[in-house]
Amino acid sequence: MILINGENQSQLAISDRGFQYGDGLFETIEVLNSHLIFFEQHLQRLALGCEKLLIPFPDKQLLIHEATALSQNIKRGVLKIIITRGSGGRGYRFPDVIQPTRIVSLHPFPEYSPDFQQHGIVARICQQRLGLNPTFAGLKTLNRLEQVLARAEWNNPEIQEGILLDLNGCVIEGTMSNLFFVKNNTLYTPLLTQTGIAGIMRDFVLQTASAEGIQIEQGCFSLEQLCAADEIFLTNSIIGIWPVKDLPGFKNLAGFNAHVGEITKTLQSKLAQYKQQVYQHDN
């Protein structure tokens, strides 16, 4: 089911600037028992992105109405929202009056093994580097060629995610997830001021860790620092929190084959509690 500006359609004019230039943004939201998880946070990030790209934010109530309608009676799914600058303008120059395109679509929830959360995943280090671009750092824009090429580096179904460094050699994130690691009870995550996407789940983890009194450091961290970690995990709105048990050739977190690190477990448990309290009380 796809709503394009409120109409049930699946096609869009190729003149749309989302298609011509990647001139837009998107959000990917978990649907659980008809609820949209962290919906307000996703809408806030979308609004921030629109502000930075100078795209007028669509009518929020309309967006909420459409997203909620598509999520009704859905036990588990993924809702995607795309906002583009619409059609018009001359070349890169956009028109004086922008009429954004609003696309809301529902998709099946990906079939991830429960084992990924419980015992961790295997991740690899990608060859592809993330370029530096402070203007768009943090935003989930439609310009995603780096992620596409990084994800093309492997076909092995045993490997669930690839981790990218930026041009400066800082570890940044996974192709579709944010990166955290723990060393001596401090939680580390890359600063996303030069590149990367600031995930909603990343925010949840940072806030939760802070509330738990866990020390947090954001900065530029090397692959060596990552490999010296006691715990490593990846996050996004759909996968939640995936411990990394192995980075073949770089780091085998041997203990993770048997158990997941303490801080990782605490954060997973807080996430489960949060979803339980907020979204499942009426089910």
Place this chain on the structure above:
Amino acid sequence: MILINGENQSQLAISDRGFQYGDGLFETIEVLNSHLIFFEQHLQRLALGCEKLLIPFPDKQLLIHEATALSQNIKRGVLKIIITRGSGGRGYRFPDVIQPTRIVSLHPFPEYSPDFQQHGIVARICQQRLGLNPTFAGLKTLNRLEQVLARAEWNNPEIQEGILLDLNGCVIEGTMSNLFFVKNNTLYTPLLTQTGIAGIMRDFVLQTASAEGIQIEQGCFSLEQLCAADEIFLTNSIIGIWPVKDLPGFKNLAGFNAHVGEITKTLQSKLAQYKQQVYQHDN
């Protein structure tokens, strides 16, 4: 007139990865008296881009056939070719069998004053910086948000183009054009290994200058070096060669109000000759 995979259509599935991720490339080609100017060069760049992005290049004869058909009896126009990775895959991961989308469309030639070529244009220096991304440097991908935001910096119709620096402070190019300058009879143009689009007209200028025995230097040049130039000009496949007569607040090439620099004039004249010989002999 728009041909999508050979069919006369104007809409595309929103599942197309060109729309979802900017997962594709494009070319913009001048049509003159039914001829496609520098067509072979555009096709070569497109093929190179497809190779780098791992998109199978569409049937070349088909592409030539469609582009030629759309250009028939067109006195002057712009032909745009877009190639995307098509639909399918799972998230950023593309499918094992890629079926590219091929879009060929014809557009009116922009109404540029002949004065721009004859006496030069006014350009500005943009605030927006170009990010660094060697993977895509040189390529005309569908990830063009930087150009969109740069072009949004001004509305003054007296200003025809904006010049961008990269994050390192090197001058790189215009929002829609490549940048050249002349100092003491040497022709300078930014090296496009970290960012920028390597234009077909840029190649023509470099080859022509070389054949004329003009010394050429490619490298990282500062705004100060640009402002110390004897001549500045911008190129693309549609505008040809536009002298820059004024960079308000930075450089007024006073002489250019009366005349265009010698090397600029030589190159403009060679371009005109080339188009006359190759494309107009049968008209």
